């Protein structure tokens with residue numbers, strides 16, 4: 001089912017002329033999850049995003065599906081309880097993106113440590129218990145265990161041995177955040193959702209009874225403005241949630257978010273070799289814990305957690321972020337001696353943390369209990385819970401949370417929406433269990449994901465693709481790889497691209513509403529973040545192929561080329577590096 005610039009035009013016409021049951025503002029993981037569940041319940045649903053789907057926080061995470069073991073320290077047990085169980089569900093519905101990846105948690109005798117050898121074992125036992133990893137659980141092989149100092153250094157020799165006491169090892173999952181978004185959006189679209197990217201909500205509309213009945217949007221591709229009408233509107237705009245609520249001038253009272261920035265840096269695995277994901281205290285008594293994660297032949301590490309008041313669409317990596325992370329990493333891996341010149345890629349994201357309890361008569365149902373902190377708390381002490389509220393004029397806002405509990409957050413919202421339809425619109429919808437709805441590309445046996453993905457990759461080689469291309473396409477697109485192999489039988493490779501890369505690009509343009517080279521190279525694939533070494537040779541082929549496909553004129557092609565060059569330069573920290581010369 002095509003999901004492209006052509007369907008975008010068709011669906012914009014339908015959004016203009018057909019009244020929706022539900023409009024979702026914001027196509028990050030939260031909005032995508034709501035759109036999928038609403039469409040599965042046969043609600044006539046629209047999903048809009050002012051950027052690419054996943055262009056906000058949901059493509060800037062640590063790329064884990066995890067329960068947040070450190071949140072047990074701040075007694076955010078509800079968040080952990082919700083998310084730790086969700087990991088296996090997301091692995092089931094999105095098996096090509098979410099795979100078990102046990103974490104090492106080294107324990108150091110240092111000021112402000114989050115865990116001790118005793119408390120990490122208690123936390124891991126609770127974590128496993130909450131996830132049901134006990135008894136005859138199919139995941140029992142991943143049950144947690146402790147390692148003494150010697151075993152820890154044997155497993156991870158580059159770790160600093162000074163003050164090291166040992167480590168805990170427990171199950172968490174790796175994930176591809178931006179593809180989790182787009183596969184949810186594609187599934188929602190397959191179920192009937194009118195999903196359009198680069199459409200910005202610029203005003204909230206009301207009926208004569210001062211109830212929200214739609215939005216005014218600006219098409220960021222064409223400049224056109226028009227109205228979209230819906231019985232119910234839900235705001236799932238993440239860090240922008242307060243800005244959308246502010247558009248609702250009649251009822252807006254005050255902000256509820258405390259946005260904080262988190263940064264990740266990427267180096268080649270040869271510069272920092274970790275055997276598996278590792279998670280340790282920053283050693284700076286700021287309550288932070290830092291991940292170092294091997295991925296695609298690279299190692300990435302993060303994150304910072306600092307209050308952010310800049311442009312949510314363009315959080316940048318500053319020298320202070322680099323210094324903070326390199327200082328910690330070089331202390332924990334003393335043989336690495338990393339400098340800014342080793343950094344091949346980077347990204348910054350904005351956490352949509354909920355800080356202020358809802359006030360006045362806004363109905364609040366905590367979708368995953370956001371325990372409220374106050375602005376004097378350190379950013380890392382602020383709850384990672386979510387909140388679901390309805391303003392007096394009916395605007396629903398679902399904000400906060402983690403990527404890992406997106407499905408639960410959407411469940412909570414759907415129950416509220418279902419009740420609202422029944423009470424106020426005399427419409428009855430039957431909600432579906434999204435734990436049984438595979439996202440696009442997940443149509444294979446999740447319980448044998450590794451073997452299934454190897455089989456899909458083997459099919460690619462049989463279809464004439466290079467083995468590396470086939471493996472990458474299988475891991476990125478899952479069961480959709482077979483469509484890419486079909487494309488590969490009928491096309492010529494673009495100059496600078498292999499037949500597999502060309503076919504994958506053609507698939508993404510036709511089936512994933514991939515509208516710009518940055519959409520493709522940053523979010524649909526690994527090129528900018530984890531394949532910096534081959535990026536310069538593929539980017540021209542991608543631009544040329546997209547320019548031919550979309551019929552860009554010289555000015556448009558230049559615009560997208562410049563946008564891509566800026567994105568790559570920023571990811572490579574070229575600005576910061578040049579200042580140091």
Ligand SMILES: Cc1cc2nc3c(=O)[nH]c(=O)nc-3n(C[C@H](O)[C@H](O)[C@H](O)COP(=O)(O)OP(=O)(O)OC[C@H]3O[C@@H](n4cnc5c(N)ncnc54)[C@H](O)[C@@H]3O)c2cc1C
Nearest residue numbers: 026028029030050056057058062064201238262349403404
């Ligand atoms: C550094 C960092 C690391 C993290 N690591 C993890 C992790 O490993 N695992 C995990 O579970 N969670 C993690 N999180 C949390 C997780 O990433 C977020 O909770 C989640 O991505 C938020 O998704 P969202 O859909 O609510 O927001 P977003 O992804 O930001 O989506 C909101 C969307 O709304 C759109 N929008 C805004 N205004 C408008 C408008 N006016 N009109 C139309 N569209 C609009 C934006 O373009 C955006 O795409 C991390 C977060 C950060 C910052």
Ligand SMILES: O=P(O)(O)OC[C@H](O)CO
Nearest residue numbers: 062064302303305351384
């Ligand atoms: O810093 P936290 O606790 O928000 O966690 C972000 C991590 O990098 C992964 O969720």
